[in-house]
Amino acid sequence: MRVSNLLVPTLREVPAEAEVISHQLLLRAGFMRKAAAGVYTLLPLAWRVILKIERIIREEMDRQGGQEIMMPIIQPAELWQESGRWDVYGPELFRFKDRHGRDFCLGPTHEEIITTLVKGEINSYKQLPLLLYQIQNKYRDERRPRFGLMRGREFIMKDLYSFDRDEAGLDASYNKMYEAYTNVFRRCGLQFRPVVADSGAIGGSDTHEFMVLAESGEATVLYCADEKCGYAANQERAEAVHSLASNIDVPGELQKVSTPGCRSVSEVTEYLNVPPEKVIKTVIYTTDKENVAVMIRGDREINEIKLYNVLGCVRLDLADEQTVRGVTGAPVGYAGPVGLNGVKLVADSEVMSLVNAVCGANEKEQHLVNVNPQRDTKPDLITDIRLVKAGEPCPQCGAELLEAKGIEVGQVFKLGTKYSKALGGTFLDESGKARPFVMGCYGIGVTRTMAAAVEQNYDERGIIWPVQIAPYHVIVVPVSSKDQNLMQAAETIYNDLNDAGVETVIDDRPERAGVKFNDADLVGYPLRVTVGSKGLANGQVELYMRRNGETVLVPQDDVVNAVKTKLRDIG
Amino acid sequence: MRVSNLLVPTLREVPAEAEVISHQLLLRAGFMRKAAAGVYTLLPLAWRVILKIERIIREEMDRQGGQEIMMPIIQPAELWQESGRWDVYGPELFRFKDRHGRDFCLGPTHEEIITTLVKGEINSYKQLPLLLYQIQNKYRDERRPRFGLMRGREFIMKDLYSFDRDEAGLDASYNKMYEAYTNVFRRCGLQFRPVVADSGAIGGSDTHEFMVLAESGEATVLYCADEKCGYAANQERAEAVHSLASNIDVPGELQKVSTPGCRSVSEVTEYLNVPPEKVIKTVIYTTDKENVAVMIRGDREINEIKLYNVLGCVRLDLADEQTVRGVTGAPVGYAGPVGLNGVKLVADSEVMSLVNAVCGANEKEQHLVNVNPQRDTKPDLITDIRLVKAGEPCPQCGAELLEAKGIEVGQVFKLGTKYSKALGGTFLDESGKARPFVMGCYGIGVTRTMAAAVEQNYDERGIIWPVQIAPYHVIVVPVSSKDQNLMQAAETIYNDLNDAGVETVIDDRPERAGVKFNDADLVGYPLRVTVGSKGLANGQVELYMRRNGETVLVPQDDVVNAVKTKLRDIG
The missing domain is CATH 3.90.960.10 (YbaK/aminoacyl-tRNA synthetase-associated domain)
Structure with a gap:
């Protein structure tokens, strides 16, 4: 793709509305535009990132036996009334009526729909476990949408629901998803940590959040200094270790x-x-x-x-x-x-x-x-109602707890029989007895993962995409658009790289080299191939690594190999 | 994938609600289930078909220089008020308010959003042409949703919008899309015909519909018997040839x-x-x-x-x-x-x-x-206000017009400056003068294409998927699940086929062979590999072609090659 054709409208100024880095940079680097409060249009570069994240998710869900489906976004109120959530969900649920006056909502989540579906189709324990997922727009009418894609009203989620015959089955499904999530975020090239999370008032059920580590994260993660121990929890949930006071005092009189x-x-x-x-x-x-x-x-x-x-x-x-x-x-x-x-x-x-x-x-x-x-x-x-802090002992091994900031990008959750009981979702076990499905639900915020990737990977010049989810891998920048030889050399490299399967754009705009360099840094292409007349005279072009600013001269006729090697090194 | 794990709930009975073949078969073959009137959940097999159609569309849009983006589904009313459509759209537009009382709608189409976006980002003729598209759920509150995916209230569309500097540019973009659409439907393995269509009261603008030919089609297509001529039109739009009466009579007195x-x-x-x-x-x-x-x-x-x-x-x-x-x-x-x-x-x-x-x-x-x-x-x-019928002369060459029934799956349309003028979308031309974008819009009904494929490809036993968009290419059916040798041979073939990149399922259920054959025919896998003890004794398995019922015995150890060859032949 040629930058002259690509819709990537970079901005010089930081938009006033944007409070957090990912919001600022995704606007400035031309990845998205606001359509309404908390509602965005994702432009071509952002959409390429999303498609890459979705593909990784799909592969990891399928690997664990997940089956992809597509449930409706518009959901009839009846199901929500049956589960009891229609009345308790509050103003975050977008509600509307169809032309016949029937109540609908825009799905923030799909427990009702999927439980009703599975209830109708699955009769026997032999058909379990069943892991169904979708990747889809979700809706939440936030009172104050902000932080761009971090807290929008329309966002993309992957939601998977597991159906098992018993708790042991749920444990197995949960572990599969835990593994899948670990693979997803690793393959996205992100630094992250699964942490024990709060399961809410329901209590008892296991849940982990997957946190992308970033200084700007709203969540505080406490994790054990001893890596072998591996304890990590959302501060909201971290268990306090009860340090007994040394009771040498004799109780005095009140x-x-x-x-x-x-x-x-x-x-x-x-x-x-x-x-x-x-x-x-x-x-x-x-x-x-x-x-x-x-x-x-x-x-x-x-x-x-x-x-x-x-x-x-x-x-x-x-x-x-x-x-x-x-x-x-x-x-x-x-x-x-x-x-x-x-x-x-x-x-x-x-x-x-x-x-x-x-x-x-x-x-x-x-x-x-x-x-x-x-x-x-x-x-x-x-x-235990105490807020645990860094420096306190690990509840698992007693070593010191360390602190990090994180952005929640995924959560795995044992639902148990809450929805299957409410909606009458049962199957027949080996003895022919009807039993409720034991369920789990597992979400990944897809658009949020993109934003979190930016929060974790940027510098003062712009975004630094992990190679795995970069919109393109390489930008070829001819330093002058007037020099025909130079342009032709750049075009050749551009074509050779694309032919070799390296996703490459060429900045063919009649702009000064400085403008092109700035835009390339802002957008965050992992690798830049700079084609200049001085280098060409020696048969060389320059590779520039966005993350560390390192440059290296490589022979013009070896550029494809050199680029591939570099991408492997940093990927 | 194993059929024992796959969520493909086939039905013996024709659901009473389903009037047309695609609706009946997609329900019966376990491809979808209704969630509300005109609103469906697409099950794993359907979703695989959709992903294949989407992939073909994506490749053909990209080949013509299209850039994929993702616009919001929820659209603020202001934009629709600006274009004047908020008041005229009528009850087919799903409308709702957010928690702050602001009006929104669920997008049936995106001219307002995209024109406003492009207006804000594109300033110069140098940035044109621009082809932007998305693949996304669309909403239309049909008074009487019916025919399953043929006329739903929630459906998947690809919509592309072209922005050009003048009519000549629009012509070029239109021709690109015409070519892309031709490629899409050809690559989906469908018999189709682009026809001159009705451009509505706006008049003057070119538009073609892409019709998948099927006896059950609601639209009537008239096409020239002379293939070299190539004239084809929706009957709604076909031009009448004015056959002059032989006026030998002398006018008499009234x-x-x-x-x-x-x-x-x-x-x-x-x-x-x-x-x-x-x-x-x-x-x-x-x-x-x-x-x-x-x-x-x-x-x-x-x-x-x-x-x-x-x-x-x-x-x-x-x-x-x-x-x-x-x-x-x-x-x-x-x-x-x-x-x-x-x-x-x-x-x-x-x-x-x-x-x-x-x-x-x-x-x-x-x-x-x-x-x-x-x-x-x-x-x-x-x-000319006359309905043209088959047998009349072609308006282009005078040869006879023939008739076919078709299902509209795509439409290309020259919008001109209707939306750019209404929404103030202008660019600066070479002389620095502000001029409105000259626009086109181009839609493909993705879910409808799947339904149309069924309407065109079925028999009394079920669906017959074109190889190109089949959910899986091959089903391996061991005729007995009790015979261990036979099961093992079937498993080996199943694994070998998948390893060779052939998308294959195995029917490992403890069902009678007849049940498995019926289900396989109903679902419509293009090729069935039947593994029976008689054949195995001779080192052979049977290939069965769903479309023509042809069977052929092939050596057990050559099955991968034989399957690949067959798939190439019928694909």
Whole structure:
């Protein structure tokens, strides 16, 4: 393809709307344009990247026995009503009526459709396992779509659903997908990490997220410093290791002390001269069901995802001042677990082993000392609700946890029988008994993977595509478009490379060399072949590696081999 | 792939809902299932066919310089309001609001989006021509979706849009697409014909439809018996050749005659003993603008598409009895063009050359004889509004026109500047003057092409896939699943064929041979390899050609070569 014909409208300026790097660069490098908030047109270069990612996904799904199908994007409401999700899904579900007034939605996911399909077609355990997938546009009416392809309202997903006869079957399917996902992201040339993830309020089910590592990632990944251990988890989900305090103190007598103006943990520790790990922080929340008081060590943070899951609530908010006053009888800053009534008290496991700690007295400017939670408090629930941080011990081996930022590009999830039970999806087992399918679901964000690849691979000059998913491998740049000999040499190289199966474009525009170099760097072709008159005089052209800026002169008549070798090296 | 794992749920019964062959067979052979009216899930075999068609399309679009992109399915209303189509599109457009109350639609086509995109990115004639395409779901809320994939509400289309600087450029782009479409349908292994089609009320622009020939086709194609001529048109559009009557009669004096009970042409011809081609039939229509009387020879039919186009109306209906009475002053059956006032009179060109013809007198049971239209009528419009039929002369060469039934699977269309003008899409020409893009649009119904392939290729036992788009090329059928030697021989052949790049399934189910044969015929694998104990004893297996039922014994150890040769022969 000739750059003069290719629709790759590069921009000099960073578009004001774009907050994150991938959004900026995909706009600037001419990969996409906005059609509406959170809705994009993918231009030719982006679409080539997407097709490559899709092809890798397809091969890895098929290798595990996946069968590709295509389900509808428009889904009748009846199925969603049957599963109970029509009413709970909320405003993120695009809903509409057809000309006869029947309700439909644009599918954000396809559990209802696929379960209903499989229920109708599969009768016997002999037909299981069944792995069905599709690659398709999905829809989510985000309140505030942003970050370009990272959080759009229309995006491409691969979604696979597994149907098994029992938990052991589900485990096997899950492991197959775990392996397939590992292969997909490796073959895309990305640095990534599968991490234990939060399975939500359902609880109990396994789930892993696949995180592309990038500094700009919204998610925090904690992983074990010991590579042999291999533990890695989304911070939302990472299990706390309960470090027992060395209880050499003898429990003292509970006493109330005056703490004028001391509301925060740091104010209290300074005033009373105690370390923060001896303070009990008490935070009041409201949920759709009740008020909740949470006690945790003063040097720790509450993991609200964990809290949300153990409470099984729909809504979880920090209590406002009025509620705090109602619950504790005191202004904000003096809440404490001792003698607190009419509120659900949740204790982080760790806090329970404190001896002679400090906490608020539920009175203005008063704290309690010599608090011994085992003796002085009556929590309704004692569990792990603590946010784990880098530097803490690995829950698997005790080594140090390290931290990285990641972008979630895939998730594998054991659904169990949630949908098969709701929608009546059963099969007959060996004894002729009807049993619900044991299901799993497995998603890859295809457009998001492209954006994550950019977040992980760029510099100040533009994108640096991994060879495996680069829109083209090579750009041939003749440094002058006026020199006929030079243009002809460039054309020959361009044709030879394409004939040899190397995906190559030629920048045949009548632009200055600097403009061409800048555009090539911005677009991120892995390799540039620069054809200049000085080199040609010696029968040479220059190979330039986008990632490290390295250049090397190669004989003009050996350029195909040289390019192929380089691509193999960096691919 | 093993049939025991493959989701290909064949049905013994013809589903009651399915009216046409492709709908019946695609359901029965386990290629698809309905999710809602006009909305289908495509199962693994169907999806393989679709991917093959898409691949062929992609290669042919790219060969002509097309660049693949992906535009959004959800489109903001603003663009449609700007083009003026939001208000005129009617109930076939699926409309909805996002969470902020903004209007959107599901794209039935993408002229608005692409024109707006190109307008923003292309400034100069130097960047033209530009051919952009996508392969994507499209939406049309049909009042009565039916015929399965032939007229669904959600379907896959390839749509390409061309942007040129002038009409000559458009001609070139149009010709490229005409060639590409010819290649696509040829490579899909289909019998087809490009025909001159109706360009609608816009008029003037060229358009061709690509018709897959099939007896069940809804469209009638008229084509010249002389292959060298090559004329072919949709009957809706076929030009009438004006056969001049041999005017040896001397015009007689207009006379009114009594015709008791003679309302129809046949009654009049019998009663007055005149041939139908001497009768002037007058038909009254109502439109959104006016009443219209149409005069045509008694042996001819009115082509309402032609009439609709020349009238430039939105609605065209046969007048009801009351309107006929109001216009003619007589009951239905006695309308005539002589002395008819207060109505637009449209004459088919042919009728004007009649001499001493017969027509209704606008009085009950009265007709006029010796009617000479040139002398006795004053049409507002004389033009070709006649439905051409097989047997009439070719408008290009005069040879006989033959008739075939066809299914429209593609259309190429010269849009001109309709959308670029409406949406302000301009570029600067050589002299720096802003000029509107000259556009074309070109569609292929991808899902419809699959259905049309079935309509053209089936027999009483099931589908007969053209090799080029068959979901798999070969099915290996061991006639007994209990005989271990036989199963092992079948497995070896299955593996050898797949290793040799032949897409092969094995029917490893513990079913009777008859069941397997019936399913294989129903699904339509082009080639079946039957592995039986009798043949194996002689080191032979049987090849069975689905299309002609031919069987041939081949040596067991030469099966790969034999299969490859056969596939080449029938492909």
